[in-house]
Amino acid sequence: MSDDISARLGRLSPEIQAMMGVYALYWKLEESFDSIETDLSHQECHMLIKLDAPKRMGVLAADMLTVPSTITATADALEQTGYLTRQRDPEDRRAWLLVLTEQGEEARNMLVTTAGELFRSASGLNSDETAEFARLARKIRDNIVKTGIPEGLKKCDS
Amino acid sequence: MSDDISARLGRLSPEIQAMMGVYALYWKLEESFDSIETDLSHQECHMLIKLDAPKRMGVLAADMLTVPSTITATADALEQTGYLTRQRDPEDRRAWLLVLTEQGEEARNMLVTTAGELFRSASGLNSDETAEFARLARKIRDNIVKTGIPEGLKKCDS
DNA sequence: TTGAATAGTTCATAATCTGAAGTATATTTC
DNA sequence: GAAATATACTTCAGATTATGAACTATTCAA
Numbered sequence: 001m002s003d004d005i006s007a008r009l010g011r012l013s014p015e016i017q018a019m020m021g022v023y024a025l026y027w028k029l030e031e032s033f034d035s036i037e038t039d040l041s042h043q044e045c046h047m048l049i050k051l052d053a054p055k056r057m058g059v060l061a062a063d064m065l066t067v068p069s070t071i072t073a074t075a076d077a078l079e080q081t082g083y084l085t086r087q088r089d090p091e092d093r094r095a096w097l098l099v100l101t102e103q104g105e106e107a108r109n110m111l112v113t114t115a116g117e118l119f120r121s122a123s124g125l126n127s128d129e130t131a132e133f134a135r136l137a138r139k140i141r142d143n144i145v146k147t148g149i150p151e152g153l154k155k156c157d158s
Numbered sequence: 159m160s161d162d163i164s165a166r167l168g169r170l171s172p173e174i175q176a177m178m179g180v181y182a183l184y185w186k187l188e189e190s191f192d193s194i195e196t197d198l199s200h201q202e203c204h205m206l207i208k209l210d211a212p213k214r215m216g217v218l219a220a221d222m223l224t225v226p227s228t229i230t231a232t233a234d235a236l237e238q239t240g241y242l243t244r245q246r247d248p249e250d251r252r253a254w255l256l257v258l259t260e261q262g263e264e265a266r267n268m269l270v271t272t273a274g275e276l277f278r279s280a281s282g283l284n285s286d287e288t289a290e291f292a293r294l295a296r297k298i299r300d301n302i303v304k305t306g307i308p309e310g311l312k313k314c315d316s
Numbered sequence: 317t318t319g320a321a322t323a324g325t326t327c328a329t330a331a332t333c334t335g336a337a338g339t340a341t342a343t344t345t346c
Numbered sequence: 347g348a349a350a351t352a353t354a355c356t357t358c359a360g361a362t363t364a365t366g367a368a369c370t371a372t373t374c375a376a
Contacts (some may be wrong), residue, residue, distance in 0.1 A: 014292035015274035016207070018281075019187065021295025023204070024302045026184040027223040029177065043363085046181070049174070058323060065185040070364060072325055094323040094372040116173035123176075124301030125294065133294045134172035136287055137179025143282030144182045201332085216354060225334065230356055252341040252354040 025122060032118045039081070040107070043074045047098075048083065048108045049115065054099040056089055063145065083107055183280060190276045197239070198265070201232045205256075206241065206266045207273065212257040214247060221303065241265055 012020075033042055040048070050063055061071045075098055078084045083104035089095040100108060125133060170178075191200055198206070208221055219229045233256055236242045241262035247253040258266060283291060 015277040119173040134175040141179040
């Protein structure tokens with residue numbers, strides 16, 4: 001079937017092969033997201049998944065590699081539909097902590113579960129391969145977040 | 159520094175860890191692309207990289223997991239700026255083959271090289287890890303393309 | 317206390333993506 | 347072999363999304 005594709009990819013550098021895999025997976029996952037959640041945008045899903053604990057908006061911006069105004073818009077949407085609330089950070093009253101409501105927690109659990117299934121079916125990896133891929137992915141993410149987050153934001157992530 | 163993040167990620171399922179790594183890498187790479195190529199959009203870069211050989215537009219659409227109209231727009235832009243030409247596929251005169259010009263080949267080589275460097279610096283992986291990550295990424299991509307491309311399109315990929 | 321830095325918001329703009337309807341060619345059916 | 351159907355790509359108008367510059371509120375430093 002796709003032997004031609006595979007054969008030609010074999011000639012490319014590992015980095016490009018890795019990138020093409022990452023792009024294909026990203027695109028496929030984004031496409032799949034459409035089919036499960038009608039009332040949440042992609043960005044809203046991403047934010048929900050990131051909110052495993054209350055976080056400051058600036059931290060989320062760094063974490064999601066986007067700008068504050070995008071976080072504001074997404075948080076507005078999630079707040080209006082009852083998935084989260086804004087609470088002033090007691091340690092710095094300029095900052096907001098985004099805190100999931102019960103409804104938000106439920107939605108997040110569903111999303112995390114569904115996303116896991118999507119990954120499994122999109123990737124086609126067995127559990128050993130998934131574990132190995134996850135290990136490397138975690139390492140990559142650590143490297144990116146480490147080099148991407150401005151110093152001042154890191155302290156408030158927990 | 160980001161120990162909190164790492165620690166909490168450790169509690170998530172491998173699938174979610176993998177996804178978060180993939181998303182972080184995708185976002186970071188997209189961000190990095192901005193800094194290297196001023197006269198090409200991201201979609202145009204992606205298409206150039208995919209065009210290691212002449213391909214039909216429908217094949218590209220399937221390959222890039224997008225719709226034909228997007229491919230048309232991107233191909234228009236690349237054709238106008240002299241990076242590729244459209245040639246009728248002799249096997250099916252409804253279809254166009256997108257063929258890189260010399261200028262297109264040069265741009266593609268530059269992109270592939272630069273993208274490799276971007277991956278290396280974004281991921282922070284050593285060459286063994288990169289090879290292993292690439293192996294799994296290739297496997298994932300094969301799975302996605304295999305399940306995502308409509309039967310009728312596959313034949314013309316080579 | 318004042319000035320500078322930081323956290324988040326607003327809003328207008330721009331870039332992007334899409335899907336439905338259209339054109340041209342190929343294939344199937346009777 | 348003519349008509350009907352399917353396929354490959356295009357057009358285009360509208361929807362969605364992302365962004366950055368200017369703004370408010372709070373904190374920090376001198």
